Amino acid sequence: MREVGKIWMNGKLVPFKDAKVHILTHALHYSTAVFEGIRCYNTPRGSAIFRLPEHVDRLFRSAKLYSMKMQFTKEQITDAIVKTVRASTLKECYIRPIAYYGYGTMGLTPTPNRVDVSIACWEWKVGESKAGKITGARCKTSSWLRIDSRAQPMQAKAASNYANAALARVEALKNGYDESIMLNYHGKVTEGSAENIFIVKNGQIFTPPLASGILEGITRDSVIQIIRADGGEVIERDLDRDDLYSADEIFMTGTAAEVKSVSEVDDVIIDNGRMGQTTKRLQHSFMDAATGRDERFAHWLTHL
Ligand SMILES: Cc1ncc(COP(=O)(O)O)c(C=O)c1O
Structure with a gap:
């Protein structure tokens, strides 16, 4: 993984290498996370994210199916995705928004914990x-x-x-x-x-x-x-x-x-x-x- 640009975490862009979570993050133990995989392509009119509204809709649909309470609106997540890609300076990349139950209480019940959201992007090599x-x-x-x-x-x-x-x-x-x-x-x-x-x-x-x-x-x-x-x-x-x-x-x-x-x-x-x-x-x-x-x-x- 080539660490370029920044990662958006709950509203803030942080340096790539500093985007860390606690070892007792609920999702790490119980898979209580939903995510998206999105692409940004270089086009004749500059970089463009492919089917962004559909991906954001699916992220929120996934969260709903797991009764996850999102602390951000679709518009905020859409803006955050665009901001993260811009901050990466990459012309083409793979984008990974993830919503997950974070650090707080441990035990199977996730709902006392906050639903944290992060957005990362990185180069996607053809070899992959x-x-x-x-x-x-x-x-x-x-x-x-x-x-x-x-x-x-x-x-x-x-x-x-x-x-x-x-x-x-x-x-x-x-x-x-x-x-x-x-x-x-x-x-x-x-x-x-x-x-x-x-x-x-x-x-x-x-x-x-x-x-x-x-x-x-x-x-x-x-x-x-x-x-x-x-x-x-x-x-x-x-x-x-x-x-x-x-x-x-x-x-x-x-x-x-x-x-x-x-x-x-x-x-x-x-x-x-x-x-x-x-x-x-x-x-x-x-x-x-x-x-x-x-x-x-x-x-x-x-x-x-
Ligand atoms: C299980 C599964 N099926 C299908 C797809 C294809 O979905 P999409 O075209 O939205 O990437 C993916 C990729 O995200 C997947 O993980």
């Missing part, structure tokens, strides 16, 4: 999400099932969801794959450990519905809107594991991943193992939208 960009990612269906809304609100981007996701990611890496694909308790495809998933079959594009237990990805929504604007359609329906194996193309979407291609699932080669035309086209269209090169989606950008 390289698999799937140039060649396809090799994926493994995880032996860990995706937790579902009977156990935790899966529409929340909550830290607690990521223990499950990290188990799947580590299992995939240990077995020599790039990424995992998680099934739900009904054996249906949900998502990757930090990406939504789409398949292309016989010219049609499918993606699992929100009710399968996925995060409502903002990149997923962007890609769906791009496909529709180009005259295409996306069918949301449950997908089985064999839908993956027999797909003509598979791609994943996420703020970090952007649009990445999947070339293998459990050693089954998808089509000819090369990136498909639909994936390639969407990769370009998404990047055009995110970097201000497609006027149709100019409203997705918050210029600094």
